[in-house]
Amino acid sequence: MTTDDLMSKALASLNEMDGPIPVEAIHRLADLNDLDDPLTIAQAADLLDVSPHTLRYYERAGLIVVDRAPGGHRSYDAAAMRRLVFLTRMRLSGMPMRDLQHYVRLVDEGEATVPERLDMLLEHRDTICRQLRELTLSLAATEYKIATYGGRTGDDADFAEAGS
Known part of the structure; x- marks a missing residue:
């Protein structure tokens, strides 16, 4: 799935709706459970239309924890990709990094937040x-x-x- 595929999927979901966007549409957009295998950093960057440098930056900034493949290379599973879809959409919409970092800390702290x-x-x-x-x-x-x-x-x- 490429960025164009992801955007086409999102736009198709939005075009089918009248009124406010239901939560189910967003769930469908972020449904990456059909990833058979974890993605490499290059594949994840291509899917999200960002650079590998951006993904490494998000990791250094504490926004995401990424598993490593046996060779030490980053390995992006469906959960990591769902978080990255959210992070990239929030950054694209102008959310400052410090706010994203605060938000992620709150998520990691649990339901009370x-x-x-x-x-x-x-x-x-x-x-x-x-x-x-x-x-x-x-x-x-x-x-x-x-x-x-x-x-x-x-x-x-x-x-x-x-x-x-």
Whole structure:
């Protein structure tokens, strides 16, 4: 499975839904139990569309503990990949490393920290929603300028690119 496959799976799940995204859709997206064998660092990096250096950095930062194969090479099982999917999505959405480190420490401390984790995620969701509104306004301004210059906008542009 490549990053494109993972994103296609995510987008297909999202396109099938009306309204809020149900938790089951997220579970399906992060369902990596079909990994027959653990992944190498190169395979994991390719799947997540990050560099091996990023994965080593996450390990050094204490965000993930990775098993080692008999030769000493990193070995990413389904549980490690699920955590990395979450970590990479949170980083992509702008969550600071210190917040991710705090979140992971809370996870490692157990169930008693669920309320604090929930508070962190609710706050981060508010940040993402604000970013989405700002990006929507930026897209509208860009579309306006494209139309001003006689270019195609919105769905017309997407359709034209898909046909190319």
